[in-house]
Amino acid sequence: MATKESIKQERLPRHIAVIMDGNGRWAKKRGNQRIFGHKNGVKSVRETVEASAELGVNYLTLYAFSRENWNRPDREIDALMNLLISTIDTETKTLMDNDIKLLTIGNVEGLPQKVQDKVAEVKAKTAQNQGLKLVLALNYSGRWELQEALRRYGEDVKNQRVDNGPHQPDLEQYLTTAQIPDPDLLIRTSGEARLSNFLLWQLAYTELYFTEVLWPDFRKENLYEAILNYQTRERRFGKTSEQVVRNKTKNNAPQYG
Ligand code: IPE
Ligand code: IPE
Ligand code: MG
Numbered sequence: 001m002a003t004k005e006s007i008k009q010e011r012l013p014r015h016i017a018v019i020m021d022g023n024g025r026w027a028k029k030r031g032n033q034r035i036f037g038h039k040n041g042v043k044s045v046r047e048t049v050e051a052s053a054e055l056g057v058n059y060l061t062l063y064a065f066s067r068e069n070w071n072r073p074d075r076e077i078d079a080l081m082n083l084l085i086s087t088i089d090t091e092t093k094t095l096m097d098n099d100i101k102l103l104t105i106g107n108v109e110g111l112p113q114k115v116q117d118k119v120a121e122v123k124a125k126t127a128q129n130q131g132l133k134l135v136l137a138l139n140y141s142g143r144w145e146l147q148e149a150l151r152r153y154g155e156d157v158k159n160q161r162v163d164n165g166p167h168q169p170d171l172e173q174y175l176t177t178a179q180i181p182d183p184d185l186l187i188r189t190s191g192e193a194r195l196s197n198f199l200l201w202q203l204a205y206t207e208l209y210f211t212e213v214l215w216p217d218f219r220k221e222n223l224y225e226a227i228l229n230y231q232t233r234e235r236r237f238g239k240t241s242e243q244v245v246r247n248k249t250k251n252n253a254p255q256y257g
Pocket of ligand 2: 019063064069
């Protein structure tokens with residue numbers, strides 16, 4: 001069993017992103033409706049948020065609802081929206097107790113008004129918190145985000161708000177993740193090994209970790225296991241292994257672009 005104590009603090013991922021998957025299958029295995037799986041995923045969210053805060057992770061991004069998820073049956077979408085509201089509401093205490101600040105990425109304006117209101121309320125309430133930043137990806141799509149970024153960049157060029165010189169555009173400042181560092185570790189549960197339109201730009205050099213565990217079964221120990229696995233990886237950012245080992249004591253911030 002992976003333990004918290006075996007994690008090396010000096011190699012802690014600064015930002016962990018999670019594709020929380022497998023709720024429907026979890027419920028189906030128990031002869032229940034899919035929404036039963038979503039409800040049982042709330043405990044996994046709490047455990048993951050708490051464990052990340054306790055470890056000192058700086059950013060935790062959770063993929064809660066994709067743009068493509070609108071294609072699900074209306075009943076499931078309604079249930080997911082209501083669950084989102086009630087979970088943000090009940091978990092506000094966890095956020096306050098652990099000094100966690102709530103942020104969002106994605107097209108929040110495209111969500112039902114009642115969801116937008118709850119998100120805005122809890123963002124404001126946790127705005128002064130100094131610990132973990134919990135980033136909820138809501139109505140998120142990586143391609144949508146890149147298209148939006150390019151559209152807004154084009155507008156800025158047209159209105160001469162940015163210099164359209166022969167340099168690469170600073171696309172990052174136009175993404176919904178503008179103030180957030182790229183993830184170091186991506187976890188996807190339920191055995192699926194795909195990105196499903198998540199953080200397509202930001203995951204360029206992220207370490208990927210796939211586990212068979214279904215999201216409602218995911219506990220703190222599963223997070224520790226993923227982090228321990230991450231700590232065995234050598235992040236090379238295009239360099240050779242020898243260069244990485246030699247530079248270990250130097251500043252080994254990623255250099256790519
Ligand atoms: C993840 O579980 C939750 C959301 C996508 C909202 P799923 O609902 O995708 O569960 P499976 O993949 O069908 O088992
Ligand atoms: C990805 O899971 C989206 C979220 C976890 C919110 P999906 O279950 O929607 O992904 P696909 O459709 O299996 O790729
Ligand atoms: Mg799924």
